[in-house]
Amino acid sequence: MVVSVVVSASFRLLQAAQRKPVDQTPVWFMRQAGRFLPEYRELRKSHSILEICADPELAAAAAMTAVKALPGLDGAIVFSDILQILLPMGIKVEFAPGEGPRILNPVGTAADVAALRPVEPERDLRGPLGAIRILRRELEGRMPVIGFAGAPFTLATYLVEGGPSKDYAKVKRFMGTEPRAWDDLMTRLGHAVAAHLSAQAAAGAAIVQVFDSWVGVLGVDDYRRFVQPHMRRVFEALRGKVPTIHFGTGTAALLELMREAGGDVIGLDWRVDLADAWNRLGPDVAVQGNLDPSALLLPLPELGRRIDAVLDRAAGRPGHIFNLGHGILPETPVEHVAAAIERVHARRVS
């Protein structure tokens, strides 16, 4: 056990998360186990997303499709869906093919919020926790396992909107009209998320990412008032347990507030200049990102230039984890992802 901890600590991904020097910039990809991989599409032919998420063996196998196809990766993210945590809370989720997820009993009132049940991860989330244990054994010494959860706000957007949204008007109306019910909802979600991530760390996740994917739809005042206190509590609950990555998209105006809320690493989307963003965040935090996912669709020489541009902006400062600014697009050629990993690793880090 002691040996495995020592080995884990030397992984580049974990070194970078602590802003320690590394021999090569660590690289992984959001949605690296996803539809762009033939092996993943094959698995999906016989199993739904929720089936895979609920079954430790299947979820581990899904995560391993990326590791097998792209052995150069510096981390294996567990396969799960951010909405899975809502099921034990009493929410019914449906994944219609070709569309986004649908919530069959969306939250619209204080009473709906009060009816949400608390989550006990070891009882309610055996799929991802079991998958992390399997991955930890399979990958011992090779790469760390990355755990994750959706952030309370991003989960709340699905809960209140009932699915993906264009303008997020329902969720904004809810928070602005019923601030107490909103606070209750975010508190419950925050507890569930913190418990789930703590359990993932206990199961063997060496680092965890909190996906606040849609938080960029909020203005600065709304973020400060309706989201930041809850994010702060999530990161406080994880302190000393596991290093954390705090990710969102469209967050150019929110970065300082996200940094205040917490996270050892701040995930940047592709819209911000990495060096400018890092300067704003300050030297005491690591950053992850920030290649545009669509860059992986470009011819290899152009893709290479764009990867170099991101690395140039990071300039070899300790504390950069290479990643996309959001998930891999389904139409991405696998060989472009492999070439990207090679390009990042080939770059000399001072």
Next chain:
Amino acid sequence: MVVSVVVSASFRLLQAAQRKPVDQTPVWFMRQAGRFLPEYRELRKSHSILEICADPELAAAAAMTAVKALPGLDGAIVFSDILQILLPMGIKVEFAPGEGPRILNPVGTAADVAALRPVEPERDLRGPLGAIRILRRELEGRMPVIGFAGAPFTLATYLVEGGPSKDYAKVKRFMGTEPRAWDDLMTRLGHAVAAHLSAQAAAGAAIVQVFDSWVGVLGVDDYRRFVQPHMRRVFEALRGKVPTIHFGTGTAALLELMREAGGDVIGLDWRVDLADAWNRLGPDVAVQGNLDPSALLLPLPELGRRIDAVLDRAAGRPGHIFNLGHGILPETPVEHVAAAIERVHARRVS
């Protein structure tokens, strides 16, 4: 004629666009003639969007639904659709009810770009130009007429994606893979947009807004390389002809570059803090915005506080035009829009 010019120049909206002091902060709303208005919905029962856009009388009547329902407005924006300019270029557009617009012959190759026809506004865009002439007569001395067009990039997203998009992967792939065809496309669109806006000014539009609504999906490098030179040319073509508003959403990381490209007024969405954004833009430019459209759905006291917060951030500095950060949502209560106009006008401007 001289009298009308003198009257026009005294409109608050035009004063603010030149950063001159005003008695009250001018206010108008993007999509102020839209589905939230019963009178507009009535008009749409018997006419399609494209029918209204093509007919000067109908387009003027559509614009007037807002002026009649909300007489406190400081400007009347002509009714048109940003995609209308594509029709004379040879593009077929279909508005399916409930969905976004669809391009039936999207642009995918250099040959598709080369086949696009140039636009002669007085021949090809009689609807909006005629509507501006009618509105100018009807509103003489009451309020200025606002003209507009979509920006080349935003038009290109529809042309290449074939409609609204989630990730804009096709248009990003096109620009990154075929930079020469992209440059040709943007040059053609830039010519058409500049010609259309010049013709709108000649027809009587006292100010024009360029909607680069989706430009915020681009990273900083892509904007600088693939968009900024074309925007610069559009604003250069309009210099001395008409004051200009340069608007986009999700532009928190692009504001300085948009400012460099041009515009007397920079339109801000709701994600940025107005004071921070204005500081970054510098004192030599006016700003427009930046209330979250969903704030109009909130109870009036909360709406009032949010309007005050925007006005507080503008702090009475000459050069602020009050508006939303994007268009009015269809579910917005008309009386909330009326109350917002009153609240903005009631505020003492130093």
